[in-house]
Amino acid sequence: MEPIFALDIGTRMVMGLVMIKNEDQTYEILASAQTEHRQRAMYDGQVHDVDEVARAVDKVKTQLEKKIDTKLKQVAVAAAGRALRTEVAVVEQKELLPVRWEREKVLALEIEAVHQALRQLQSSANEELQSYHCVGYNTIARWNEGEEIANLVGQRGRVAKVSVIATFLPRTVVDGLVAVLGRVGLEMTSLTLEPIAAGQAAIPPNMRRLNLALVDVGAGTADIALTRSGSFFAYGMVPMAGDEVTEEICTQYLLDFKVGEKVKRELQKKKQLSFTDFLGAKVVVGQSDILEIIKPVVVRLAENISNEILKLNNGVPHAIILIGGGSLTPLLSELLAETLGIPQNRVGIQVRDRLAGISGEKTLKGPETITPIGIGIAALEGNGLQYYTVSVNGTSVPIFALQLATVAEALLAAGIQPRSFLGKPGAALTFELNGEMQVIRGTLGSPAQLLVNGKPSKLDQSLNARDEIIFTPGESGKDAQICFKDVLPLYVTKWILWNGQSEKYVPQIFVDDQLVCETDQIRDGYKVAYLNNNDLDNLLQQKKYNINQKEAIEITVNGELLRFELDRQVWVNNCLAEGNRPIQDGDSIETRLKELTVGDLKLKPQPMVFHINEEEVEYPIQEIIITSQGQPVSESELLRDGTELRVSGYKQKPILSELLPYVKFPDKVHTGETLTLTVNGQPAEFTTVLHPGDRLKVNWEKVNN
Known part of the structure; x- marks a missing residue:
């Protein structure tokens, strides 16, 4: 195995080691070098003065090259573990109709979840101005139609969801290290995290x-x-x-x-x-x-x-x-044991001498050597994050991955939005037609075009260092567009008689109670009411004539106002329409009220009342006489709003002689008595005309000579 150059760029000191892994699986340090920064150029693991840090790194590199007599071009480094950020994110994709979740769609959904994790990280108060490298992600859960599933690929459904855990490093941390290494002619080949590297060396796996x-x-x-x-x-x-x-x-x-x-x-x-x-x-x-x-x-x-x-x-x-x-700070180990309440011998300083399987460079003894040794072990074992560059549309993109990255991850690192991987279908048009949901689908989008080194590729293809990617975004489909006439029944014009007037009867289209034209475009979310011209119900709705509503008429009987509520009726071609029925071209439609006749009122006149000798007497009704505007009317006469009726039981007023039969006369009349007649206190004759309520006095009285 080739030697590895491990470099620990610390806040105070830069230490470099050249290490190799032997056939017996032990590690050997071939050379070491270290130097301190001349001034404070590193703060909390982040490069603040590139030139000053590069000077220290170059000094260490030069010393090592002299010791091993070999030019060093590649290096393994570590980033501060405190810079590492992880986020869990969940994203969901919905389709109008069930689709097959192919690998390309699932991968694009996973990358969208990584983007969501990045947005969550950057939206936090402390991270909103920070930019990050994604150094790896894992999908931790998948759902299809709300059911958790092991693998989405090949499944069919309308709603897919994935949850990922993504790991990020601030670009400033990584870019600072890359800038320093570039100044001294070094290429980063492996990146690990300082606590992981230190742990690999300080604590054996067992x-x-x-x-x-x-x-x-x-x-x-x-x-x-x-x-x-x-x-x-x-x-x-x-x-x-x-x-x-x-x-x-x-x-x-x-x-x-x-x-x-x-x-x-x-x-x-x-x-x-x-x-x-x-x-x-x-x-x-x-x-x-x-x-x-x-x-x-x-x-x-x-x-x-x-x-x-x-x-x-x-x-x-x-x-x-x-x-x-x-760790060599005086009193630290004792105070740690005291604070945690553990024995003093349970707090120890790990040094090079106690590391098993590490040989060479016996001068390296202190605890400060543990992290650079761990960086070398991580690189030799391939446990670090791979680092290399690829080209995306001519721009160099750094890639960090625990395994070979895919085209999708390279596009993510280049800042290309996952939504452009697959052309979106055109937006569907949804609207309600007489209360029922209607969906008009847009056209399908086209997928992105991918070339890797000039050859067609897919999102899940693995990449090698210096691969060249040409990415042409997918084109979205066209949004759905349609006119009312394209979705409504055949438009036919009819002519009808409405209450005797000839009218054109056509279908009507309403959107939010506004009448629209059949050639207008339907917009998303419209609530459409369509009234066809095929039946009586639609006609009455067009006319806004509620058959179930009653109408009131008022008539006057002997000066008293009476109010009646009458049912509405619709007559088609002079036939009473019971319920809905078809309307044909040329039909005659009339709206009427249910008939109300004089006889339906069952009118009875009030009898005339007189007072005779202080007793109330009813003059019997002779016959019922009903008139309107002075003309007699029959019981079959139809009543109209505003009709005035007079009801009487007499053809003419009675005269006084006609009421004499109702007078109680004494059984015996005395000689010298004569009959006296008065009406309302005034002398009267047998032919005096009477009026209702008159007061009569009829008596036999003695006449004085």
Whole structure:
């Protein structure tokens, strides 16, 4: 196996190793080199000064090339684990009619889910301005018609749904590394994550069954990786590390950062330290005094690391393994054990000497060597993310993948939207026709055209480095368009008589109660009411004539207003229409009210009442006489609105002599008495005409001579 150049670009130091895997499956370090940044050029694992970091990388590369007498062109690196982001996303695709879910459609749906995961990531408050590389995804669930299914390909349905978990790295992190390597003529071939790389070297596979916490304490951050049941299951980060301790020393003694770093490193070796402060004064101080100064900072660091471990692990792990240059910070291991409540011997620093299967370069001893060794192991075992470039429509696109990427993933990395992979069908036209849903489908779209190295390809074709992809987006189908006349029954004109008037009877089309023309275009969402001219019900609806509604007429009887509600009727060709019936060309239609006659009123006149000698007397009705406007009417006469009737029981008013039979006279009349007649107190004659209510007095009275 060819040697691998593993490079660890840290916040404080750049370390490079050239490693090889032997036939006995052990690893050998052929050469190593390291240097520190002259100034702070890396912050939290991200390149901030490309030229300064490139200077340090070039120095390490040059030293290694001299040691192995070979030009180095390719390199394996690691990205800060805290930069890794994962998102779970679910997308759904609906079709109007059932379709067969072929591989191309399913793959496009999966890539759309990855896009959705990216949108979710970028929409979060802290990530909205960040851009990402997708470094891999897995489909974790699939559904067809709401039923979870193992594989969508070949299934048939209207609704498909997939759920994916996608992993992303910020483009700024990756692009910064690529820019640095490009400055010194190196090509990235493998990318791993720092906690994964460190874990590969620091914790053997057979120990990962235990619940262990690996803490890589660097200069700016402390990365955390947790194992359980044979694998790493969680990663975390604390945004403070060794630099916090160094800065506390610098603040207390007014030191340059490099001098403060030197003092910190010598704390474990010397009981008394001497140094010169920034103003030139020589300072001599005891180890215990400096430990007291830095202890509050180390306590805070230990507490932050412990809290993150407890949050990720949901409990205290079996042991803590420290690596990285910051793991040598005085008091850290003791305070970690105390904070977590575990024995001191359960917190240890992993060093090169305890790594099994690693030979060569015996000078590499400290915990800061663990991560670069892990980067080399990951590259040699092929566990890193493959990195290479392909061309999409002439633009170079970086590809990261745990396996060979597909054309679909390359298009995703190039920012091409999945919806353009397959031309969408034209939008369907949906509308309601007399309450029933109608669907007019658009035309089908055309699929995208794909060429890889000049040959036709498919979305799921695997890619190799430097492949050239030409992508022509699929064309969408045409949206559905149609006129009313194309979906409605045959349009026929009829002529009818409506209440005696000749009229044209044609079908009517309404949209939201507005009359439209048969040649108008139907729009999506229209609610169409179509009234054909084939029957009586449609005619009455056109005329807005409600057959079930009653109509009122008013008549006057002897000055009293009477109101009647009459049923409506429709007569077709002089025949009463009972229910619906066809309407033919030339039919006569009349709307009438149900007949009401004088006889239906059963009118009875009021008898005349008189008062005779203080007694009430009813003059009997002679006959019923009904008149209208002075003319007699019969009981069969039809009544109309506004008719005025007079009802009487007498042809003429009676005279006084006609009421004498109703007078109670005394049985015996005396001599000298005469009959006296008065009406309403006035003398009257036998021929005096009477009026209803008149008061009569009829008596025999004695006449005085």
